[in-house]
Amino acid sequence: MGARYTDYITQEIKQNLIECSVAAKLNHNYYATPQEPLIGDVGKVNYGESNYAVGPMTKTVYLSDTFGNRYKVSVEDLKHVKGHGWITHADAGKLDTHYDRDLGFHVEDTAEYKEWLAKSNAEWDKKFNSKKRNV
DSSP states (O other), rough: OOOOOHHHHHHHHHHHHHHHHHHHOOHHHOOOOSSOOEEEEEEEEEEOOOOTTOOOEEEEEEEEEETTTEEEEEEEEEEEEEETTOOHHHHHHOOOOOEEEETTTTOOOOHHHHHHHHHHHHHHHHHHHHHHHOO
């Protein structure tokens, strides 16, 4: 697993949310910048949803607007699956995939792949078990 910057990105988002709670700073041509900031309270970064062993690395910031409505901002590293694009680990878990080292990303399992894998595992078991008996 390569470097994941979910913690840094979440801290950047939190810092900008805090700045926006002091003074509205929307710079957009479609929406008018409000006179008073709409962001009220910005909470701490929640690290509890991350799975540091196998992923996903998920960080969450909870905030509220000035009217008391609550919001959740979540940052999660995504997994690239051929034919599906960049998807969450939860969505990738619903698919039957394997990591293709040559391509550098995950690929959905096909019947041919499963057949090849079963054959390869059987050959490996045969070699390993025959060496084990000779020892």
